[in-house]
Each structure stands twice: as C-alpha cells, then as structure tokens.
Amino acid sequence: MKVAIPTNERAMDKGICKSFGRAPYFLIHDTGTGEGEFIENAAASSQGGAGIKAGQTVVDSGAKVLLTPRCGENAAEVIKGADIKIYKTEGDSIPDNIEAYKGGKLSLLDEIHAGLHNNGGK
Amino acid sequence: MQQLLILSGKGGTGKTTVASAFIKILQARALADCDVDAPNLHLVINQTVEPRRSDYMGMPKARIDMELCTSCDLCREHCRFNAILYDENSDEYEVDYYACESCAVCEAICPAGAIELYPYVAGDMMLFVDEGVFSTAQLRMGSGTSGLLVTEVKNQMTAAAREDVELAIIDGSPGIGCPVIASLSGVDMVLIVTEPSISGFSDMERIIKTAQQFQSRIAVCINKYDTNPANTEKIEAYCRDNKLPLAGRIPFDPLAVKAVNQGISIAEIECPSGTAVREVLEQTLAILEEPGRPGPDVNVVRIK
Amino acid sequence: MKIAILSGKGGTGKTLVSVNLAAVSTGSSYIDCDVEEPNGHLFFKPRQIVSENIAVKIPVVDDERCNGCRICVDFCRFNALAYFNDKLRIFDDICHSCGGCTLLCPEEALTEIDKNIGVIQRGISADIKVATGILNTGEPAGIPIIENLLQGLPEAGTVFIDCPPGSACIVMESIKDADYCIMVAEPTLFGVHNLAMVHELVKLFNKPHGAVLNKCLPGENPAEVYCRENGVTILGRIPFDHELSYVNSNGLIAAREEAKYQELFSSLLQKVLKEVPDAAAIDSQR
Numbered sequence: 096m097k098v099a100i101p102t103n104e105r106a107m108d109k110g111i112c113k114s115f116g117r118a119p120y121f122l123i124h125d126t127g128t129g130e131g132e133f134i135e136n137a138a139a140s141s142q143g144g145a146g147i148k149a150g151q152t153v154v155d156s157g158a159k160v161l162l163t164p165r166c167g168e169n170a171a172e173v174i175k176g177a178d179i180k181i182y183k184t185e186g187d188s189i190p191d192n193i194e195a196y197k198g199g200k201l202s203l204l205d206e207i208h209a210g211l212h213n214n215g216g217k
Numbered sequence: 218m219q220q221l222l223i224l225s226g227k228g229g230t231g232k233t234t235v236a237s238a239f240i241k242i243l244q245a246r247a248l249a250d251c252d253v254d255a256p257n258l259h260l261v262i263n264q265t266v267e268p269r270r271s272d273y274m275g276m277p278k279a280r281i282d283m284e285l286c287t288s289c290d291l292c293r294e295h296c297r298f299n300a301i302l303y304d305e306n307s308d309e310y311e312v313d314y315y316a317c318e319s320c321a322v323c324e325a326i327c328p329a330g331a332i333e334l335y336p337y338v339a340g341d342m343m344l345f346v347d348e349g350v351f352s353t354a355q356l357r358m359g360s361g362t363s364g365l366l367v368t369e370v371k372n373q374m375t376a377a378a379r380e381d382v383e384l385a386i387i388d389g390s391p392g393i394g395c396p397v398i399a400s401l402s403g404v405d406m407v408l409i410v411t412e413p414s415i416s417g418f419s420d421m422e423r424i425i426k427t428a429q430q431f432q433s434r435i436a437v438c439i440n441k442y443d444t445n446p447a448n449t450e451k452i453e454a455y456c457r458d459n460k461l462p463l464a465g466r467i468p469f470d471p472l473a474v475k476a477v478n479q480g481i482s483i484a485e486i487e488c489p490s491g492t493a494v495r496e497v498l499e500q501t502l503a504i505l506e507e508p509g510r511p512g513p514d515v516n517v518v519r520i521k
Numbered sequence: 522m523k524i525a526i527l528s529g530k531g532g533t534g535k536t537l538v539s540v541n542l543a544a545v546s547t548g549s550s551y552i553d554c555d556v557e558e559p560n561g562h563l564f565f566k567p568r569q570i571v572s573e574n575i576a577v578k579i580p581v582v583d584d585e586r587c588n589g590c591r592i593c594v595d596f597c598r599f600n601a602l603a604y605f606n607d608k609l610r611i612f613d614d615i616c617h618s619c620g621g622c623t624l625l626c627p628e629e630a631l632t633e634i635d636k637n638i639g640v641i642q643r644g645i646s647a648d649i650k651v652a653t654g655i656l657n658t659g660e661p662a663g664i665p666i667i668e669n670l671l672q673g674l675p676e677a678g679t680v681f682i683d684c685p686p687g688s689a690c691i692v693m694e695s696i697k698d699a700d701y702c703i704m705v706a707e708p709t710l711f712g713v714h715n716l717a718m719v720h721e722l723v724k725l726f727n728k729p730h731g732a733v734l735n736k737c738l739p740g741e742n743p744a745e746v747y748c749r750e751n752g753v754t755i756l757g758r759i760p761f762d763h764e765l766s767y768v769n770s771n772g773l774i775a776a777r778e779e780a781k782y783q784e785l786f787s788s789l790l791q792k793v794l795k796e797v798p799d800a801a802a803i804d805s806q807r
Contacts, residue, residue, distance in 0.1 A: 142276050142319075142365050144600025144615040151594065151603045169612060177605035226558055228531010228686045233711060254687040255529055255718065257711040276598065297578075297619050299668075315693050320619030321598050358688050358722055364661065391531040391686055392557040395661035414770035416536065416560040423558060426658045444763070445770040471738070478710045478743065 099158035116145035146170030226424030228391035237482035246349030252390035268343035275339025276319035285331035292323035413448035465497035525699035529715030531686035534735035556654035556663035567644025576635035586630035593622035706744035
C-alpha cells in the first residue's frame with residue numbers, strides 16, 4: 096500500500112516538510128515492497144490553489160494514506176474526498192514516521208487549518 | 218518565533234511609524250515590510266549591509282508572435298481581461314502586459330500556435346542580514362500578483378531568522394485585498410493602527426472584518442487621537458462593544474514628521490508620540506501573551 | 522473631462538482633494554474607485570441610491586456530462602479544479618473567472634454562473650453625482666468593480682476619479698481613461714518615495730499630470746523638492762491645518778462648510794482646468 100509524505104528534498108534524511116501544499120516533493124512509499132519514489136510537487140511554486148493541486152498530485156499517485164504535520168482545508172477536501180486517510184506526523188524524520196505509522200502509533204489528523212489564501216506557510 | 222503584524226485599513230494612519238518604533242525599542246531581529254506595493258520601512262530602518270537580492274517571478278504573461286498570427290481574433294474575443302489589443306492600421310495584435318492575468322486562454326485557443334506565455338520579473342526581493350534579518354520587496358509597477366510576493370517576503374524572513382528570535386515585526390499594507398489577506402495568514406497577532414476620522418473608522422471596521430476571517434488575535438490603537446477626541450471615544454466604545462482589546466493611544470505629534478524625514482523612528486527622539494508608542498508596545502505585548510486563545514497554527518476547522 | 526486623483530502613499534489626501542474639487546465643480550461626478558476602502562460616500566452622504574451587484578463568472582459542472590477527461594483540471598493556471606472520487610470539484614474562491622475550462626470542455630459539461638464580489642452604489646449629493654464601488658470583504662480583487670464604475674460616464678461635466686493608493690494594477694485600471702492626473706503628495710520622506718512611483722505610472726500611461734502638495738508645513742518640503750527636480754507642475758499647496766483636518770475627520774466637506782475652504786478648492790479647480798486643455802494640446806502634438 097502506498098503512503099505519501101511531503102519532504103524537503105529528494106532524500107530520506109532531509110526531513111518532512113512543514114507545509115503540505117508547498118512541499119517541494121512527495122515521497123510515495125510502498126509499505127509492501129519497502130520501495131519509494133520521490134515526485135515533484137508542481138504546486139510548490141503556484142501562485143494560488145497550492146493545496147488543491149498538491150492534493151490532486153497525491154490522489155493521482157495512488158497513495159491511500161498521507162502522513163503530514165498539517166493540512167489546509169482545500170487540500171483536506173481533495174484528499175479525504177478520495178478516501179485517503181491523513182495521519183499527523185511526529186517530529187520530522189521520514190523513516191521514523193513510516194515506522195510509527197506501520198506500528199499504528201500515529202493519530203489521525205483532525206485539526207484542519209483554514210486556507211492560507213494564495214500563499215504558503217509561516 | 219511569534220509574528221506581530223501591523224495593519225490599518227486606511228492608508229496614512231501610521232503603520233510604518235509605529236512598526237519602526239516597535240522595532241527600535243525591542244531591537245527586533247526579524248522584520249518584514251509586507252507593503253510590497255509601496256514599501257517604506259527601509260527608509261527608517263538603517264541597514265548596515267548590502268542586501269541579498271532576488272527576482273520574484275510573477276505569473277507568466279502572454280505574447281503573440283505576429284509571424285504566426287492569422288488575425289482570426291479568437292484571442293481577443295475570449296480574453297476576459299481586455300488584455301488583447303488590436304491595431305486596425307497595422308492589423309497587429311498585442312498583449313497588454315499590465316492587463317494580462319496569465320490565464321492562458323489565448324494560448325489554448327489560438328489555432329495558429331502564435332501565443333505563448335513567458336515568465337517575467339514582477340518584483341524585486343531584498344534580504345538584509347546582519348544582527349537581525351530584514352525582508353522587504355518592491356512590486357514592479359502594474360503587477361497584479363502581490364499576494365504571493367507578500368508570502369515570499371514573510372517566508373524569506375522566517376527562513377533567515379535565527380533560532381532564538383522570539384518576535385518578528387511585520388509592517389503591513391493598506392486596504393483589505395490580496396496582499397493584506399496574504400500578510401494575515403500565520404501571524405500570531407494583528408495590531409490595527411487607526412485614526413479618529415470617519416474614514417479611519419469606516420476602514421477600520423472593514424479591516425477588522427477581514428482579519429476576523431482568519432481568527433487572528435486583534436488589538437487596536439488610535440494614532441493622532443487628540444485631533445478628534447469625540448471620534449476617539451467612539452472608536453474606543455466600538456472596540457469595547459466588540460470585545461476588541463485596546464492597545465492605547467498616540468497623540469498627534471509634529472516631531473514625528475521630523476523624525477521620519479530624518480530617516481529615524483519616533484522612539485529615537487524625545488517626543489510625545491515616542492513616549493506614547495512605548496506604552497502601546499507594552500500593552501500590545503501583554504495582549505499577545507495572554508493565555509487562552511489558540512495560536513494561528515491551529516485555526517481549528519473541525520472535520521465536516 | 523475625466524480627472525483622476527492618485528497618490529502612491531495612502532493617507533495623503535486623495536479623498537479630501539477629490540471630494541472637495543467635485544463639490545465646487547457644478548454638476549460634476551465623483552467616482553470612488555478605492556473599492557477596498559471607499560470613503561467619499563461618507564462625505565457626500567448621497568441620496569436616492571441605486572445599487573448594482575457586481576459579479577464575476579464561475580463555472581459549475583453537470584456531472585452527467587462530465588466524463589473525467591481532466592482537460593479542465595490540467596488547463597487551470599490557478600488550480601481551481603480537482604478531480605477525485607470520479608467527480609469534478611470546483612473551488613469558487615480560487616477561480617479567476619477566465620472562462621477557460623468552460624471553453625475547453627469537450628463534453629460541454631461546464632456552464633457559468635454569477636458570483637457577487639461587490640456592489641456599486643449610485644446616488645446624488647446636492648448637484649453632484651456620486652458613484653461608489655464597494656468590494657466584499659474577503660474578496661481578493663476589485664478590478665471588475667472599477668471597470669464597471671468607469672463605464673457609461675457622463676459626457677457633460679467634469680468627472681473626478683478617486684483612486685486607490687499604490688501603483689498596482691488596480692490603480693492602473695482607475696486612471697486608464699483619465700484625461701488628467703492629479704498626484705496628491707505629503708511632505709514626508711515616505712510620501713516622496715511613493716510619489717516617485719506614482720509619477721512613473723502616470724508617465725508610463727502618457728497622462729498629463731500635476732501635483733497638489735497637501736499638509737504643507739513650514740520649512741523644506743521634500744515633495745516640493747521632488748516636483749522641482751523632476752519638472753512636475755505644482756497645481757497648488759494646501760497648508761497643514763488642524764481645522765481642515767478636524768472638519769474632514771468628522772466627515773464634512775470643507776468646501777461646503779467654510780468660505781475659506783470653498784475659495785481654496787475653487788482656485789485649485791481653476792488651476793487644474795487651466796492645465797488640462799494645455800496639456801491635452803501638448804499631448805496631441807506629440
């Protein structure tokens with residue numbers, strides 16, 4: 096099963112990106128094979144609607160689960176609309192969070208923030 | 218790092234004057250000027266170093282290659298922004314660079330492939346880094362894409378700010394539109410600087426309504442309050458009725474203009490407005506530190 | 522004749538000047554293009570108001586016709602469309618109303634409906650026609666309102682266009698059809714910095730222009746220095762005046778309240794009117 100995670104770089108050791116919509120990349124990790132691939136997030140440089148486009152990218156990747164520190168309203172609508180579950184990450188280590196998810200240790204993300212209207216995070 | 222944003226609704230009430238005073242008093246080490254259309258903060262904040270400059274790329278604009286154009290007029294017919302101009306005398310089409318909103322309808326609809334969207338520099342960003350970081354930008358004239366530039370200015374500041382910086386001061390822009398909305402996101406508190414005029418009051422109500430859509434913590438201070446004591450009281454009563462904390466009042470002060478014209482803040486000279494702004498800062502910080510309200514990172518919208 | 526009043530920096534006195542010039546100009550029109558924070562109506566208190574809703578077009582989808590081809594999703598430059606769960610979802614707040622998706626849909630599954638973004642109120646104050654554009658809070662951009670405000674302007678009588686602050690595209694839209702531009706400047710370092718920007722703008726648009734120096738204090742005036750150094754005609758100087766400020770802060774039209782202000786703005790108006798035909802003549806010789 097595929098799990099998506101927003102990352103800072105195309106690397107397993109450079110951390111989870113604090114923003115979902117404007118993360119430069121997504122790691123699509125296959126829990127079955129243990130393999131992963133990094134895909135570019137075209138929304139990172141979007142003028143607006145970043146959450147929507149990022150959400151669409153995750154939906155199209157075939158991922159069934161998203162691990163992220165936070166998620167905006169519009170992105171959440173797209174992702175949940177496609178029956179993808181969203182879990183809240185702890186800390187910014189990619190491998191640790193994958194393990195934590197597999198061990199059932201992450202909780203569902205239930206605090207969705209209002210749209211950041213045309214722009215990125217803090 | 219917490220962020221304090223200074224807004225006004227109406228222009229000319231004293232945002233930059235107050236912001237620069239706060240910065241001086243606190244010796245703030247993270248500052249940003251989000252009035253990218255008409256930035257002024259750099260005129261009163263002394264920079265000792267050269268800035269790091271970068272281009273801000275706006276959305277790409279359309280360009281028509283007349284070699285390929287067949288004058289079918291489809292582009293002009295479908296442009297919602299009146300950005301395609303036609304010259305009868307020369308039978309030439311041209312894109313009005315300032316009106317173009319980068320929607321790419323013309324590029325899609327042109328049967329001759331004569332239209333392309335190409336990137337252009339919409340603004341110039343600057344980051345001054347010495348003891349602290351100061352992020353600012355200038356939108357190029359006629360550009361319409363200021364929301365994202367405002368965000369880039371803030372992001373530039375937060376990325377460069379040192380780990381131990383506790384409070385960032387952000388000078389905002391007048392109005393209630395895109396650049397203001399962009400500056401509001403993610404800030405911990407908004408201080409609205411208003412003036413006791415009917416216009417100031419009306420504009421203050423609109424900016425408060427805008428800020429409330431972000432569930433930001435809001436406080437109000439009245440600048441030049443003694444120019445109309447009756448209106449000052451009306452504004453204060455309005456704030457009390459609407460449970461908006463008041464951060465204080467600053468008197469009209471001709472010495473303030475003198476200070477600004479010398480490129481320094483009112484906190485750097487002996488003057489009534491300088492004294493008053495110190496108290497406003499104290500009250501603002503007290504309101505910011507008040508426990509209870511959740512921070513903006515968790516503007517909770519429960520799952521539908 | 523259309524005269525636009527702009528400033529670059531906010532709070533320099535655009536509305537003070539445009540409202541009072543309109544008030545002393547018989548049978549004129551006052552148009553408030555500062556749709557984010559309109560103030561002129563607070564002074565004119567117009568009556569017999571007729572309101573007009575201003576809307577932009579946004580798409581709606583007919584799910585029966587949509588076959589999930591995603592041409593619209595891939596086309597939209599603003600990311601206002603997403604396709605998931607076999608359905609198209611349109612995000613109204615993100616849509617820029619370009620009409621592209623509707624145009625390109627091969628199944629004709631998209632049609633457009635109106636979304637209100639604001640209102641124009643037209644009324645009368647004594648013999649002055651007043652039109653005010655008001656953008657709804659939360660809406661990012663007011664250009665469609667300004668476009669509408671500037672359509673169908675009367676041919677007779679002078680039209681005074683009160684512009685928004687700054688020099689972004691919303692200001693350009695406001696001055697596009699003006700015959701003459703009055704730049705209002707205040708004597709501060711901030712004011713001059715922004716005056717320079719707006720000066721660039723009026724030159725770019727080849728608009729004949731002049732400056733009104735407001736809130737003048739004794740001593741050197743950086744705005745006056747700028748005008749001198751850059752060959753900008755100074756149309757008039759309004760001294761810094763507590764009484765004028767007070768009258769203005771109470772939402773009163775100074776020229777209607779006191780004879781001295783009536784005179785001040787009447788002579789300013791005369792100066793402006795004298796400049797305009799001259800400027801227009803020079804312009805036509807270019």
